[in-house]
Amino acid sequence: MAVFGLKEIAGLVNGVLKSAADLDSSPTIQSVSIDSRTIADVHSCLFFALKGVRHNGHQYIGDLYHKGVLSFVVCEPIEVHKYPLAYFVKVEDSLDALQKLAAAVRAKYDYPVLAITGSNGKTIVKEWLYDLLHETVKIIRSPKSYNSQVGVPLSVWNMSDQFELAIFEAGISMPGEMEKLAEVIQPTVGIITNLGEAHQENFSSLSKKLDEKLKLFASCDSLIYRKEQDLVTEQIGQTYGKGDKKLFAWSTSDETADLFLYMHPQAHSTRIQFNWNGREYELNVPFTDFASLENVGHCLAFIFSSGYANDSVMAAFSQLQAVAMRLELKQGINNCLLINDYYNSDINSLTIALQFLKSQSMNEKRPRCLILSDIEQSGFSGSELAQAVNRLLKVYEIDRLIGIGRRLYLNRELFVAGAKFYQSTEEFLTNFRPAEFRNEHILLKGARDFRFERIASVLQQKYHQTQLEVNLNNLVENLNRYRARLNPETKITIMVKAFSYGSGTVEIARALEFQQVDYLAVAVADEGIELRQAGISTPIMVMNPEEHSFEMMLEYRLEPNIYSTEVYEQFDRAARRMAVSNFPIHLKLETGMHRLGFSSADELEQIALRVPREGRLRIQSVFSHLAASDSSDHDGFTKEQFLRFKKLSTPVVANQPNKVIRHILNSAGIERFADYQMEMVRLGIGLYGVSQSDALQAETVARWTTVISQVKTVAAGETVGYGRKGKVTTPKQVAIIPVGYADGYDRRLSNGAGKVWIAGRQYPIIGNICMDMSMIDVTGADVQAGESVELMGEHIRLTDLADWMGTIPYEVLTGISQRVRRVYIQE
Numbered sequence: 109m110a111v112f113g114l115k116e117i118a119g120l121v122n123g124v125l126k127s128a129a130d131l132d133s134s135p136t137i138q139s140v141s142i143d144s145r146t147i148a149d150v151h152s153c154l155f156f157a158l159k160g161v162r163h164n165g166h167q168y169i170g171d172l173y174h175k176g177v178l179s180f181v182v183c184e185p186i187e188v189h190k191y192p193l194a195y196f197v198k199v200e201d202s203l204d205a206l207q208k209l210a211a212a213v214r215a216k217y218d219y220p221v222l223a224i225t226g227s228n229g230k231t232i233v234k235e236w237l238y239d240l241l242h243e244t245v246k247i248i249r250s251p252k253s254y255n256s257q258v259g260v261p262l263s264v265w266n267m268s269d270q271f272e273l274a275i276f277e278a279g280i281s282m283p284g285e286m287e288k289l290a291e292v293i294q295p296t297v298g299i300i301t302n303l304g305e306a307h308q309e310n311f312s313s314l315s316k317k318l319d320e321k322l323k324l325f326a327s328c329d330s331l332i333y334r335k336e337q338d339l340v341t342e343q344i345g346q347t348y349g350k351g352d353k354k355l356f357a358w359s360t361s362d363e364t365a366d367l368f369l370y371m372h373p374q375a376h377s378t379r380i381q382f383n384w385n386g387r388e389y390e391l392n393v394p395f396t397d398f399a400s401l402e403n404v405g406h407c408l409a410f411i412f413s414s415g416y417a418n419d420s421v422m423a424a425f426s427q428l429q430a431v432a433m434r435l436e437l438k439q440g441i442n443n444c445l446l447i448n449d450y451y452n453s454d455i456n457s458l459t460i461a462l463q464f465l466k467s468q469s470m471n472e473k474r475p476r477c478l479i480l481s482d483i484e485q486s487g488f489s490g491s492e493l494a495q496a497v498n499r500l501l502k503v504y505e506i507d508r509l510i511g512i513g514r515r516l517y518l519n520r521e522l523f524v525a526g527a528k529f530y531q532s533t534e535e536f537l538t539n540f541r542p543a544e545f546r547n548e549h550i551l552l553k554g555a556r557d558f559r560f561e562r563i564a565s566v567l568q569q570k571y572h573q574t575q576l577e578v579n580l581n582n583l584v585e586n587l588n589r590y591r592a593r594l595n596p597e598t599k600i601t602i603m604v605k606a607f608s609y610g611s612g613t614v615e616i617a618r619a620l621e622f623q624q625v626d627y628l629a630v631a632v633a634d635e636g637i638e639l640r641q642a643g644i645s646t647p648i649m650v651m652n653p654e655e656h657s658f659e660m661m662l663e664y665r666l667e668p669n670i671y672s673t674e675v676y677e678q679f680d681r682a683a684r685r686m687a688v689s690n691f692p693i694h695l696k697l698e699t700g701m702h703r704l705g706f707s708s709a710d711e712l713e714q715i716a717l718r719v720p721r722e723g724r725l726r727i728q729s730v731f732s733h734l735a736a737s738d739s740s741d742h743d744g745f746t747k748e749q750f751l752r753f754k755k756l757s758t759p760v761v762a763n764q765p766n767k768v769i770r771h772i773l774n775s776a777g778i779e780r781f782a783d784y785q786m787e788m789v790r791l792g793i794g795l796y797g798v799s800q801s802d803a804l805q806a807e808t809v810a811r812w813t814t815v816i817s818q819v820k821t822v823a824a825g826e827t828v829g830y831g832r833k834g835k836v837t838t839p840k841q842v843a844i845i846p847v848g849y850a851d852g853y854d855r856r857l858s859n860g861a862g863k864v865w866i867a868g869r870q871y872p873i874i875g876n877i878c879m880d881m882s883m884i885d886v887t888g889a890d891v892q893a894g895e896s897v898e899l900m901g902e903h904i905r906l907t908d909l910a911d912w913m914g915t916i917p918y919e920v921l922t923g924i925s926q927r928v929r930r931v932y933i934q935e
């Protein structure tokens with residue numbers, strides 16, 4: 109790990125070192141952080157206060173100082189005397205400083221550095237190269253897909269002289285970004301995986317985006333690409349054809365390429381033959397799909413062109429596994445919460461997984477348990493590893509450690525007391541007692557070789573096979589897309605009513621709290637109480653408050669929507685009984701929906717005067733709801749609603765001693781009427797994947813799947829299901845799936861109205877949907893029991909399902925029953 113004096117760092121990043129203390133005794137820096145929640149070693153950590161559109165690291169400086177952090181890089185003015193022991197490096201731009209520091213770390217080492225960019229496959233190529241080569245050469249690589257302006261410098265910071273090869277991936281979404289990453293990575297070898305449409309919105313053409321990507325390779329001695337990618341090949345020729353860079357093109361169709369791979373597809377694998385320096389090679393890889401084979405090709409090209417080929421590397425190709433780059437959150441046995449991550453195991457990715465664990469168990473008092481495999485960190489001694497792990501256990505407040513693997517076992521004395529160790533996954537499973545795991549948050553973090561999925565299967569609660577996968581990355585991506593439509597200072601409420609539109613309550617709220625949304629909104633008090641009991645501290649608004657729950661609401665800080673003078677008086681009485689003052693409430697105004705809300709200006713005026721006078725409550729916001737924001741037929745009406753809202757709310761706002769927030773836009777409103785955003789908006793369905801405009805294109809968040817229970821042949825003349833509705837005129841293959849209307853799989857999908865997706869194709873439902881089962885006509889398909897079935901997701905779109913059912917996406921999502929287990933995915 110890099111160690112720098114803070115003075116030296118100030119010089120490297122063109123900053124000015126400031127402190128109220130003695131500048132000559134400034135600290136020595138051993139780690140860097142950009143996240144105030146995850147600092148381990150307070151004394152030797154340098155915190156970079158980054159400034160984004162919605163995030164400003166400078167606001168955490170006070171807190172961090174109290175926790176003992178002493179060193180900061182800042183780009184805003186700082187009152188140094190307020191922090192007598194701290195040291196500040198003042199720069200123009202903190203991100204630029206982080207990149208400059210990483211570039212200085214990089215420049216210290218002269219082993220090969222491979223940089224990978226491209227639209228798809230970057231992380232897989234990086235991980236496969238690690239799997240193939242880690243016995244041959246000591247490798248440092250980016251954790252997960254840390255490939256951004258921030259992720260790359262944090263990855264590079266970990267370089268040290270214990271390694272012999274570095275592999276970093278670089279991703280861009282905007283012009284101008286790649287040059288900066290190139291300066292940080294200074295690669296000696298490059299791979300461009302392929303070129304697709306990802307992040308195209310910020311580039312005027314594919315060719316412009318490619319130009320930007322190719323800037324990564326300016327410093328490279330050699331550059332690897334696939335010859336069939338015409339645009340890539342052509343543009344590489346133009347950009348680098350004249351220089352002394354070795355251009356290494358591999359191909360499956362052109363025998364004159366630098367490496368020609370002859371690929372023979374088999375049933376479940378592919379045989380690859382090629383010739384290198386006069387020697388014939390043949391190997392088998394367990395993939396048949398195009399994307400995997402392209403990734404294999406890049407790995408082979410790198411391994412041969414860089415001289416790493418040997419017998420054990422070649423043998424490892426047949427062992428390559430699909431890379432599951434995601435964390436899964438599931439319900440475990442005995443009321444445990446289980447987070448699975450069996451992707452790899454090194455200090456960086458362990459830190460990321462622990463951060464996720466922490467984000468999911470913030471403020472909650474359930475103990476945290478880490479089940480950890482041996483760590484693949486070449487160049488670390490046993491005691492250095494133990495030290496690093498112990499530090500993380502402390503920072504992330506892990507209550508117990510279960511270590512699995514020979515290396516951890518041999519060093520077991522070095523870990524905090526109370527930890528348990530097993531030499532192998534088998535030994536753990538042999539000794540497994542379910543009662544030992546109770547009411548805990550469990551993180552399963554293991555290298556792929558340890559096959560921790562076997563542990564997951566004993567710790568997982570056994571439900572039936574139908575599940576709803578909720579992709580938290582896409583949820584956050586959607587949040588950011590809507591945020592990008594808003595002014596930076598506009599606040600955002602997220603509607604988490606109705607079990608967050610079917611996707612879950614606490615897990616979703618935690619993810620949103622981590623994203624620092626301003627408000628959560630629930631329908632009824634019970635939903636809010638559940639969130640508070642789980643430790644959610646974000647302000648919560650209750651849309652339909654009921655009188656019997658008012659005292660509970662005050663106790664749990666749940667803020668009511670007040671829609672009439674009567675409700676105001678009831679809530680105010682509860683406030684008096686509970687002796688609270690200045691408690692926030694939200695006034696709902698009626699502007700055309702004709703649901704709940706104040707419609708009389710006089711009544712509203714009375715309330716506006718009473719609230720500050722009576723002092724127990726405070727008008728935190730006034731709002732209204734649009735009836736048809738998604739429909740251009742009604743744009744005139746929407747505009748009228750907005751004007752009415754403005755007119756009604758203005759006198760209320762003017763008469764309060766505090767600043768009152770105004771809000772009227774829902775998801776479609778944000779997309780179509782951004783001018784009406786005022787001080788806050790309320791995002792609902794868009795977050796969960798249904799957007800109005802092509803420009804925004806919300807990502808799919810929920811994927812509903814099941815597996816085939818049985819496949820049978822039904823003879824001509826027979827019928828399928830209740831009421832004999834599924835008539836069979838020619839012999840049919842019928843698959844039975846364990847999902848029915850009791851799961852929310854609507855009966856209106858019966859008799860061919862609905863379809864499911866199995867192994868690459870859609871198949872219709874035959875007969876009536878039953879309570880717990882449905883039948884699918886799979887005639888002519890080669891499908892078997894156990895095969896996975898998508899009911900809704902990437903292929904069967906939520907909007908299609910809604911159309912087939914004759915309803916709207918809202919009803920589909922909220923109708924998926926609670927017995928369908930929810931699984932949360934984080935990539």
Ligand SMILES: *Cc1c(COP(=O)(O)O)cnc(C)c1O
Nearest residue numbers: 603733774775776790791792793
């Ligand atoms: C549900 C709800 C929303 C969110 O609407 P979407 O169409 O899902 O964005 C906003 N405001 C109120 C008052 C709601 O009840």
